[in-house]
Amino acid sequence: MRAVVFAYHNVGVRCLKVLMARGVDIGLVVSHEDNPQETIWFESVAALCRENNIPVVTPVDPTNPELLAHITALQPDFIFSFYYRHMLPVGLLALAKHGAYNMHGSLLPKYRGRVPINWAVLHGETETGATLHEMTVKPDAGTIVAQTSVPILPDDTAHEVFGKVVVAAEQTLWQALPAMLAGATPAIPNNLAQGSYFGGRKPEDGQIDWHQPAQIVYNLYRAVAPPYPGAWTVIGGDTFVIESARLSALPAPNLPIGLAVVDNCIFGICGDNRALLIKHLSLHGEPVTPQALQAML
Incomplete structure (x- = not known):
């Protein structure tokens, strides 16, 4: 054949x-x-x-x-x-x-x-x-x-x-x-x-809406995590990309939604007061430390 x-x-x-x-x-x-x-x-x-x-x-x-x-x-x-x-x-x-x-x-x-x-x-x-x-x-x-x-x-x-x-x-x-x-x-x-x-997906489809529940945001991260373009968010005109993350048990009732630094760890606070623990965050392809992010915030 x-x-x-x-x-x-x-x-x-x-x-x-x-x-x-x-x-x-x-x-x-x-x-x-x-x-x-x-x-x-x-x-x-x-x-x-x-x-x-x-x-x-x-x-x-x-x-x-x-x-x-x-x-x-x-x-x-x-x-x-x-x-x-x-x-x-x-x-x-x-x-x-x-x-x-x-x-x-x-x-x-x-x-x-x-x-x-x-x-x-x-x-x-x-x-x-x-x-x-x-x-x-x-x-x-x-x-x-x-x-x-x-x-x-x-x-x-x-x-x-x-x-x-x-x-x-x-x-x-x-x-x-x-x-x-x-x-x-x-x-x-x-x-x-x-x-x-x-249909197809584009890199811009990876933008995070932090108002959504943590599971929805986590699914977006998982769906587009590297080597795909990644889930991303903008702060002060800078685009931050989540390279690695997992759902966190951290309750976040008093934190505003979006990126935050708690106990020298980076979190993404979501609309249901739950969070993602972000193990690796990047800016322009370079890793962002909790200290550097805190200074930017």
């Missing part, structure tokens, strides 16, 4: 390795050039391809006519998308004789769309996972082949959950491939009415 694979990020690397281990002929990998404006903390699909003599291209637009012609000539049995960042056109999907499938970082139909892990953590979910599903004209809307769940623990950041989802994606593909290669791909209904759809 021959596959054309659109892949990026850690999920792309691990799922490519699964295809190789299962003996799939990878005729072409389509990936992305790394964005110099982005923190690259993940593995490289292009590097993996070079190490294994797999052809790899990085077009800006997957609707490129030359790319379409190249894939047409390869006559793929399958097309896979593993954390590739663009939707693939229906005409391209139709080139796969046995179907085109995407690995999504949630338990579909929940959290269709962009950055599903970050959204799940932001909303206080206790579980997410990876879902292999058929690609259609709508995002994350096709029939489900298989999915694997992972827990989201109370103090997990999105980065930590992402590591679990990478393993779940690997397990999902490994277990599903034998049936797929034998021409017996499962088709489980993907009931969109029971799910949800979310």
